[in-house]
Amino acid sequence: MLRDLPTVRGAILYESLKGGNVRCGLCERRCLIHPGERGFCQTRLNIEGRLYTLVYGAISALESRPIEIKPFFHFYPGSSALTFSTWSCNLTCPWCQNWHLSRKAPETKEARYITPEGMVALAREHGDQGLCVSFQEPTLLFEYALDVFKLGREYKLYGCFVSNGYLTLDALKMLKEAGMGAINIDIKGDEELYRVYLKGAKEEVIWRNAQAAKEMGLHVEMIHLIVTGLNDKKDKIERLIKKHLGTLGPETPLHFTRYFPAYDYHQQPTSIGIMEFAYETARDAGIYYPYLGNIPGHRYENTYCPSCGTLLIERSGYQIRGKWLKGKQCPRCQRELETIV
Ligand code: SF4
8 A cells, every 4th residue: 555655654744624634834836735635746745634755765866965065155164965866846847956856756766775774864864963864855855854953953964945935934933943054045036937947936035934943043045046047137146135134134045056057947057247247236235155156267256254244165066165254253353254154
């Protein structure tokens, strides 16, 4: 029976309705799921009026990776995290850079089951300092992430998510309580982009969650993929920067990443000029820690002191090449950096 598989477990966040229907409460799609059917993301199945996840510990990819590659630049810099994922997604980006994982429904035979104990043991064997759910939307591994983070905390392993930010506040709160210390949230663009390309998802949910995550005490970094012909106009970038500042304040890092053609979207890679425009506009607007990504060796991958401009951390291709911070302080003007954990 399906329910006997180790990767099939009772879902935690849902509401039972009349007629055996259920309402999933894991992400803000809040799918109404009839008996025998699955939700939008294909990872949740209604079996006889109860909701099940089909991907508990069903691991599609697994690798120890530098935390900078997520990217997190202000959370345990220089550490490595055992990073893992499952299949599928709750959004539908035609330009998805990880489509080989996110566009697959979960039945795939390529998945292997790893217990939470096994995952934590692997992290310790590899010498990692943390655990990170990434590559595809980590919200879909919710029940498993709770168990892995709780166990990881006992061994002082940090937990983090690299997410599209479309989870519910209930899910976010439970992850925080289980030991998640940081979330990197991908803000894709404005309301129109979410409506047109992401099947009616809502931009405001992402900002709401980023703000709530900060208020809960999570470390937050934002990422914005600038996609040619989609969100690479100057007025759209200026609007996003304003929204970031107004919602999350100047101390929250904002990463602009360069797009390359992938999956179902084949425009040219983002121009370097527009990437630099984004960085400089963010910096001049008052964001302390803007960054560029996917342009290895660019000077805007580095961390500079927001007060005196001194180079504090030099990076190339997500590797730290040099570090001049004294603890959390700038060696020149003694300013303390707010968000280096
Ligand atoms: S996680 Fe989101 S997309 Fe998937 S079933 Fe639940 S509400 Fe629907």
